[in-house]
Amino acid sequence: MPMPALTLSPITDANRAQFLSVSVTSEQIKFSGTVAEAYGSAEEGIDFHGIWLGNQPVGFFKIDRLYHSRYPFAHDTGLGLRAFMIDANHQGQGLATQVVEALGPYLAKHYPDATAVVLTVNMANPGAIRCYLKGGFDDTGETWPHGEAGPQHIMRMDLASAPAKPTLRERFKPFFAWVRRNVPRGMRLFLGILLIIGGILGFLPILGFWMIPLGVMVAAMDVRLYRRWRSRRASRK
Structure with a gap:
């Protein structure tokens, strides 16, 4: 039924x-x-x-x-x-x-x-x-x-x-939310660099080239200017 x-x-x-x-x-x-x-x-x-x-x-x-x-x-x-x-x-x-x-x-x-x-x-x-x-x-x-x-x-x-159409950030928002809650500041930059390197070297071909922009966005979470820009952008919406 x-x-x-x-x-x-x-x-x-x-x-x-x-x-x-x-x-x-x-x-x-x-x-x-x-x-x-x-x-x-x-x-x-x-x-x-x-x-x-x-x-x-x-x-x-x-x-x-x-x-x-x-x-x-x-x-x-x-x-x-x-x-x-x-x-x-x-x-x-x-x-x-x-x-x-x-x-x-x-x-x-x-x-x-x-x-x-x-x-x-x-x-x-x-x-x-x-x-x-x-x-x-x-x-x-x-x-x-x-x-x-x-x-x-x-x-x-x-x-x-x-x-x-969902952006890369929207598509992976559960992942970004998990990073914000569980990965300390400072380590986010390290994780982002690893993702970028993985995308460049292709040692995870299943995940593909998108690892590079994904890694950039994760690393940017530790950049003070980026956080300020994101906060101001959200306040204007």
């Missing part, structure tokens, strides 16, 4: 109560909170959205239209993704990644003036980090140290009318 369709839609007064059934494990509450807590918040600029599997509510998230007024790293034309959760009984089925992949077109439709969606994800939540990267978010390389459950990575997805 085929799985029912997964859809996203704004939560209305008519179906608001249905999403109170969406819950996560006790360990996940510290990262996402609960639907009841989201409903009870008095924050302005918040829209509630539901995730459906057929006719069954299976997930929830908030879109913060005033994210830029709460967080200094956000741009005034960007949205904030908050309180994203998939019901505990429906986890492990790949639904979270499907939702994240659908977010770009969905948000572009409902918020046509927005240029990007930004989120913070706890450093101690590797499953969520992988999900966001796989679904189309970029790890900005910046962190937010004031998360309620600890330091957080800052991630961003541009909202475009049509998906562009």
Whole structure:
């Protein structure tokens, strides 16, 4: 029997109560909170959205239209993704990644003036980090140290009318994110040089010539001017 369709839609007064059934494990509450807590918040600029599997509510998230007024790293034309959760009984089925992949077109439709969606994800939540990267978010390389459950990575997805052909950096963004989190500064330059040499000498022919530009980008992570340029470029978006 085929799985029912997964859809996203704004939560209305008519179906608001249905999403109170969406819950996560006790360990996940510290990262996402609960639907009841989201409903009870008095924050302005918040829209509630539901995730459906057929006719069954299976997930929830908030879109913060005033994210830029709460967080200094956000741009005034960007949205904030908050309180994203998939019901505990429906986890492990790949639904979270499907939702994240659908977010770009969905948000572009409902918020046509927005240029990007930004989120913070706890450093101690590797499953969520992988999900966001796989679904189309970029790890900005910046962190937010004031998360309620600890330091957080800052991630961003541009909202475009049509998906562009992925660049080399986009294609290998999980690798770059892994390098930023696991390879100390100083060692990144060494790793980049090894990749460049590998591309030139061709001792890994299966990987190919792309090792040279990949190595340049890894090595550049240790160049102060490059990091400043990247930070300024991100702030202008």
